[in-house]
Amino acid sequence: MKNNDLGLLIFRLSLGLLMLLHGIAKLTHGVDFLGDMFKNLGLPSFLAYSVYIGEVIAPVLIVIGYRTKLAAIVFAFTMVVAVGMAHSADIFSLSETGGWALELQGLYFFGALALFFTGAGKYAASTNSKWD
Template structure:
């Protein structure tokens, strides 16, 4: 793979991973009672809310370092789908006050993760040869 492509994949990994990790750090600091409430309001057991730590802390860390990147990206993408369905379902076809998609940030995280699922980590990663790397 060309150096430019590998550098691009590194930049994508760092952007998606670091920016989502900030959301996870906030949840580590402040807890997840709001998420537990959303999960419960949809008739699901509240322990499922703890999955947010996997999707917003563990998966981004793996993406950043480039270990099991495809698997971590799939987890992050799933996390974005769950977040959309639990918290933003009514905004899927909405625009914000400046004309952008109401879910553009969540969309960028999700579709960035989906791109990493299909491309893998590239050469600038802890692991780049396994099935899930």
């Protein structure tokens, strides 16, 4: 039995809910530390608030299956920025156990890319737009 739509639903729920936990932590504890990181890069510190788009809004849209492709590309971009700002030294590193040091960020990034190319599937809030 093959059910791609159920698989996409499970994948959307997994990817979206796991990232949403990071967003909730930032909602709870704030993003001041990110503002400092942006400032150190010569960028305005208010850009730290954009993390809420990539870690709260995009994951919620992915979970419910609304504008999934658009949300997924925003999610993927968020991961590129996160790696560039906080994990760039580890791009070519392995962990102590032999895995890629950025395997979680990689799974988020490539998972978001997969959703961008596949869309939400039929178990979604909207399924009739080019962005679903």
